[in-house]
Amino acid sequence: MASNSKFKDPGFILTIVLVLYAGFVFIWWPTDIYVAGISLVGWLMFIGLFFWFLLAIIYCLWIEKREREKNRLG
Numbered sequence: 392m393a394s395n396s397k398f399k400d401p402g403f404i405l406t407i408v409l410v411l412y413a414g415f416v417f418i419w420w421p422t423d424i425y426v427a428g429i430s431l432v433g434w435l436m437f438i439g440l441f442f443w444f445l446l447a448i449i450y451c452l453w454i455e456k457r458e459r460e461k462n463r464l465g
Contacts, residue, residue, distance in 0.1 A: 401453040405446050
């Protein structure tokens with residue numbers, strides 16, 4: 392039985408993406424940049440909601456695809 396690499400696991404990859412996005416937001420946190428009267432951090436957090444929802448959809452589709460391939464191959 393072949394062992395799958397942990398680095399190719401969709402959960403691991405998407406967790407890294409989330410950590411990088413969160414890191415990007417926190418880099419901007421102390422800055423005083425405003426867009427349309429709202430702090431850039433607020434905009435990034437708002438956009439992050441949609442980004443996380445998109446990642447959840449990608450994760451579900453990715454796992455389903457892997458399960459179908461696993462079942463097809465045996």
